[in-house]
Amino acid sequence: MSTQVILKADRRHGTGKGVSRKLRAAGKLPAVLYGGDKESLSLSMDANETLLLFQSISVENTIVNLQVDGAKAPIPSLVREIQVHPYKTEILHVDFLRIQEGVEVELEVPIELIGTPTGVSDQGGVLEQTQYVLPVACVPDAIPDVLEIDVAGLTIGDSLQVRDLNIPEGVRVLMDEDQTLCSVQAPSVTAGDKEDDADGEPTLVGEDDPEAPVSDS
Missing domain, CATH: 2.170.120.20 (Ribosomal protein L25, C-terminal domain)
Incomplete structure (x- = not known):
C-alpha cells in the first residue's frame, strides 16, 4: 500500500485572485479538494509546512489525508496538480482529488x-x-x-x-x-x-585524388 501522510487544512470561504494574494501574504496556500461525487471544498493550509511535506514524499502516488476543520475524519486524497512560482521555491496552488475505498x-x-x-x-x-x-x-x-x-x-x-x-x-x-x-x-x-x-600518417593533397590539380613548379 502507498505511503500515507497527514496535512492540516482550513476551509476557505472566499475565492479569487485577491483572496489568494492575501492568503499567500499571510503564509497560507490556497487549495481545492474535488471528486468523489461530493461538492468541491476551497481550502487553505500552511505554505511552508506543505512545501516541506511535498519535498519529502513522492507526490504522484502518496495518499494525503487532509485534516479539514469541521470534518469528522481525515479526507484521503491524491495531489492532482501543483502550481509553482516561475522562479521562487514557492507553491501557489494545489488541487487535491478525493479518493474512496474500493474505487479505482x-x-x-x-x-x-x-x-x-x-x-x-x-x-x-x-x-x-x-x-x-x-x-x-x-x-x-x-x-x-x-x-x-x-x-x-x-x-x-x-x-x-x-x-x-x-x-x-x-x-x-x-x-x-x-x-x-x-x-x-x-x-x-x-x-x-x-x-x-588515426595512424598519424599525413595525407598529401592530391595523393588519392587523380583529378586534383598538379602544380607546374
Whole structure:
C-alpha cells in the first residue's frame, strides 16, 4: 500500500485572485479538494509546512489525508496538480482529488532502476532512462510505492520495456507494454577519440585524388 501522510487544512470561504494574494501574504496556500461525487471544498493550509511535506514524499502516488476543520475524519486524497512560482521555491496552488475505498483511481508510480548494468561497469556504456513514472489504475489500497526493475544484466544495446516490470496484483498499466523504460548505449565517440585512432600518417593533397590539380613548379 502507498505511503500515507497527514496535512492540516482550513476551509476557505472566499475565492479569487485577491483572496489568494492575501492568503499567500499571510503564509497560507490556497487549495481545492474535488471528486468523489461530493461538492468541491476551497481550502487553505500552511505554505511552508506543505512545501516541506511535498519535498519529502513522492507526490504522484502518496495518499494525503487532509485534516479539514469541521470534518469528522481525515479526507484521503491524491495531489492532482501543483502550481509553482516561475522562479521562487514557492507553491501557489494545489488541487487535491478525493479518493474512496474500493474505487479505482488513475495515477503515476515512480520507476526505480536497481543495480549497475554490465554494459556500464565492464563495457563503458551509458545507462539511459527514458521513462521515470508509469501511469496505472488501481484502488487506493493497492497503490505501489515504487516499481523496481533490475538492470544489472544489461549489456550495450540491451533495453527494458514496460512488459519487463513486475506489476503487483490489482494494478492495471495504462501504457503500451512495448514502451522502452531504459537502455544501455555505447559511449559516444569524440573528435579527440577519432584522432587517437588515426595512424598519424599525413595525407598529401592530391595523393588519392587523380583529378586534383598538379602544380607546374
